[in-house]
Each structure stands twice: as C-alpha cells, then as structure tokens.
Amino acid sequence: PxxxxxxxxxxxxxxxxxxxxxxxxxxxxxxxGDSGSTFEQNLVVVVYDSxxxxxxxxxxxxxxxxxxxxxxxxxxxxxxSKEQAGRIVVYDTSPAHGGILHLASVEVTLRPAGxxxxxxxxxxxxxxxxxxxxxxxxxxSGGKLLVEGMGGPLFENQFSLALCGAGGSGKADPxxxxxGNVIVRASAVVKxxxxxxxxxFSIQLAYKVKERTAAWLVVYDSSARDGGxxxxxxxxxxxLP
Numbered sequence: 174p175x176x177x178x179x180x181x182x183x184x185x186x187x188x189x190x191x192x193x194x195x196x197x198x199x200x201x202x203x204x205x206g207d208s209g210s211t212f213e214q215n216l217v218v219v220v221y222d223s224x225x226x227x228x229x230x231x232x233x234x235x236x237x238x239x240x241x242x243x244x245x246x247x248x249x250x251x252x253x254s255k256e257q258a259g260r261i262v263v264y265d266t267s268p269a270h271g272g273i274l275h276l277a278s279v280e281v282t283l284r285p286a287g288x289x290x291x292x293x294x295x296x297x298x299x300x301x302x303x304x305x306x307x308x309x310x311x312x313x314s315g316g317k318l319l320v321e322g323m324g325g326p327l328f329e330n331q332f333s334l335a336l337c338g339a340g341g342s343g344k345a346d347p348x349x350x351x352x353g354n355v356i357v358r359a360s361a362v363v364k365x366x367x368x369x370x371x372x373x374f375s376i377q378l379a380y381k382v383k384e385r386t387a388a389w390l391v392v393y394d395s396s397a398r399d400g401g402x403x404x405x406x407x408x409x410x411x412x413l414p
Contacts, residue, residue: 183300184297186275187208188207189279191294195293197281197284197290199283201249202249203246205247206244207235208265210241210242212268220260220261221259221262221399222283225398225399231247245263253283255285256283256285256288259282260279262278262402270351270389271350272350272354273407274391278404300406302404304320304390305323306321307319309409311410311411313411317380318336318378320334320376323371323374324374325363326370330365333358335349335356336412337350337407356386356388383414385413386413387409388409391405391406
C-alpha cells in the first residue's frame, strides 16, 4: 500500500491560522483557527516566552455544535520587556486522565508594548505526526502494539510516544495526566530522506496489562529550545492482555 502524503492527509486536528509561524506579535494578540471537536468544545490558549515561562492563558470554545469541527478565536494580553522568541499553544485535555489530547503550536516573536505587529497567516497543513496504525478505538492484544504513520518536519527526525491509562496517581505528567497513568513511554525516528522533512515511521511498543484497559496512544514532540510541548496527538485504544 502507498504511504499517506501531505496531499492526502486530513487537516491538522487543531489548525492555528493566525498568527502564523514567524509572525511578530504585540499585546494583545488574537489567536484564531479551527479545531476538531473536543470535550464540551473546550480549548486552552497559552503564550510562552523564550525560556518556556507562561505569560498568558485563556480558555475558549469551538464555535460549532458538539461533535463538529469549528472555528475558535481569542485575544490574550501579555507583557515582555524586550523582543524575544515565543510560542503560542492551543490544546485540549482529557476528562478521563487529565493529560493533553491534542496540542498545536506556532513559533513567533514577542514584541514589547509599543512595538509593531507583523502578523502572518498560516497555510493549512496536516498534523506534525500522524498515526495511520492502529485505528481509533482498536483492540490490541498480545502485549505488543505496532504504531505506524507519517511525521515531520521534526528536529533530528525524532519524537516521543506514550501509552496512557487512567486512575493512576503520582506527580503530574503533561500527556498522561499523572505518572501513574503511564503504561509505557518510548521514542521513535522518522525515516526522512533529508532532515528535517516528512517521512514514515514504524515502532513496536511492548506493554503489560492484566485485564481489558481503556488506554490512549499519544505521539508528541518537544522543543529543543525550552523543552515545552510543541505538538500532541492522542487516540483511544482498548488494550487486552
């Protein structure tokens, strides 16, 4: 079978249309785009500075009926004393385990008050990492999960994966909610001809469960600059022994 390409791939789950990557923004910044349906159509929008410090956070809602894709738009005020690299992040969280289910981000330049905004519009693009196998709500058994898909462009062609359950405890974990929800964590490599471009990936995860377990497969990527999450995508699964 042929590999999925960006031309045939569905749109990103969360598409930030403005500001686009490379924009220079001043406070307040309006963040807009569209998203697939989330729990109660809720989203959270955050502005981070050059070292990953949160400058502003505001919840918003998708303007569409439950279960439908729709637009979002929200204005955030932030304060910086000097021009610096920044990141705008849009995400939703799981009501089951508290971890992030989907996250999209855009790298921008933050300018202090009185500066000039130079806002670019983003082009529609597929998700940074797209899982083509397993399918949503797949039943997996035998203690091995084969994960395949397309990814990129990614720093050093690498990204992370986690299998998350629910009901665990311990310290907070951004993608699984708590450390006790982490069933297994791994990293994978995208086989792109020229880094950093798009390419396929395939990895087998070994897991252990004693009974049927509702789980989420999460693929995610973090910033080489500050370690903050720049992309997250999760899909529900049923794990069997």
